[in-house]
Amino acid sequence: MLQISRIHCRKLSSHVKLLVTPAKALVDDKVDITVERLAPRQPVTLHARLVEGTARFQSYAHYRADDAGRVIVAKQPSLRGLFTGVEQMGLFWSMQPSPGQKPGLRLRKKDVSTPFLVDVGVHDGHLDVMREENLPLLTTTTVERWFLADGVKRIPVREGRVRGTLFLPPGDGSFAGVIDMFGSTGGLAEYRAALLASRGFAVLALAFFAYDDLPEDMSDIDLDYFEEAADWLLSLPNVQNHGVGILATSKGGEIALSMAAHMDKVAAVVFINGYSAVTQAPLPYKGTVFPCAPWILEELVVTEEGYIDVRNVLDTTKEPGIKACVQVEKAQCPIMFVAGEDDLSIKSVFHANQAIDRMKAHGKTNYTLLQYPKTGHLIEPPYTPHCGVFYHSFINTCMTAGGEPKSHAAAQEDSWHKILDFFRTHADKNSPQSSL
Known part of the structure; x- marks a missing residue:
């Protein structure tokens, strides 16, 4: 180390x-x-x-x-x-x-x-x-x-359509594979993937739009791309081939849920402050197109400071929003939902519980909910600063994120260690904690 x-x-x-x-x-x-x-x-x-x-x-x-x-x-x-x-x-x-x-x-x-x-x-x-x-x-x-421990390899990835960065721990493996994704700001963020690899996982920091030759916006995303990324990661000789873990925040969370619902190669999902439905654009997969929940633009709020509050712009409680909800009840892998009660970007607690209710209605028990009071949208690795308002590069304005610094910091510390334990238990067959 x-x-x-x-x-x-x-x-x-x-x-x-x-x-x-x-x-x-x-x-x-x-x-x-x-x-x-x-x-x-x-x-x-x-x-x-x-x-x-x-x-x-x-x-x-x-x-x-x-x-x-x-x-x-x-x-x-x-x-x-x-x-x-x-x-x-x-x-x-x-x-x-x-x-x-x-x-x-x-x-x-x-x-x-x-x-x-x-x-x-x-x-x-x-x-x-x-x-x-x-x-x-x-x-x-x-x-x-x-974020990067001594000996961890950083390898840029351009394989087929897949774009991102692979981080490999020291040694020959075999390592549990994890895909790390963020949200609607696009581009490629490597820091969380690097830290996960520093704790013993083979991690693909995956970009899916507004990076390299990928689509410029989210309207051209398809779920097949993410399956290609999972297949590529699982094909590596030093990565365990039974299934990938997925760590995903915000927009990435709904993609992770969709992967779990429709792919048997997903071993475990951690879903941080995301929607329980497909949003922003329909999501094609193997010839099927999953519809997206429509925006309700009149529900967009501009605060006195000029920040954007989009918590109410999607309604997944009635049609056509209900049809856009991810069929998470089909997921066979365990899913950990992480939700901040003071998330001012997404109604995260509502969406986590909406997904869990679907699972319960179908007799499923493969879920865990971590719900944190006074915690905002940007739940990051521990001891990094709380950010209550953030500049969203894709829409070129500031958005509310919420959270109170001390409580938010406690949530980051608690959730991170539980995320590591979750992946060790459900994604790493070599771990003493493994359930595989």
Whole structure:
């Protein structure tokens, strides 16, 4: 796994010591942050900064040293700042865009071959650092947060129609195969696939429109493309051939449900905040065309800030929306639904339960529901910042996503570990947890 580098701490004070361990780790690993050699009961501000391309993010929290002159973040509460209470990873998940950034900025790793570099510093006193530059520091250090573990191979994929990136763990396998998909923003996102591969899966980050020579929009998508991707992944000599797992968010979720309903090569599905019906365009498959739920444009809401709220633009409770619902009751594989109760992009809890109700009506029990309060649309890997409003590149505007940072962060941490366990149980025949 990832090799841990020693900590390089550049002292800006003659005595204060800042320790962040491990200084190099995967983004879903926790770190310990300790400040030593402070004065007893000294007030300090811990400050984290991250620059990714032109995007700048930061966070801060106020602490008071104990009687021995120490701050141990995993044991002592933040008194004020972007989070309060005992939060070991609070400086990471509470990060916000620095002032002056464009609205809807979302922190996503585009180049997984490099880490997020997070500068963690200590200021004397309790300061509001968000709008201040070049404040004096007692000490600082840099932490590396990786999506890609040492030894994981990254292989661009252009096979037949299939476009994406394959990530393979070190060794010869055989590895459980997983397809990773996102939603209606299109393009190719690799970071979650890289992290999954770093945890032992062979993962295909799959693009399906607005990338390379794929269709420019979702109107030309067909389900056969996704079957071709699954077949290709299962054909690899170091990938288990019994079936693929699928991890999918938003628009990708309805595709994952459709794959599970109509393909026996799907071993397990994790469906994050998606629709229970085909949306935006009909979905062809082997000569059949599955209809889509029509848009109800008059239900689109523009908030006072000018953001788009599309939660009510689809109605799958009456015709013709009912006909567009995925026949998920046909799925033979286990399905885990992950839903945020404060999703302001999709009525995720409703759609998860609508799919589950179809399964129940047909006597099916192959479902699990993870439902999280105060959690928004963009449920990402743990300790990555909550994003309540995001810029949607395909429609060229900002959309509401919802969620409250602390609760959303807790949901990301809880769901990620359950997702890993779910795939180990239902997709990996070599795992001690396997049900295969």
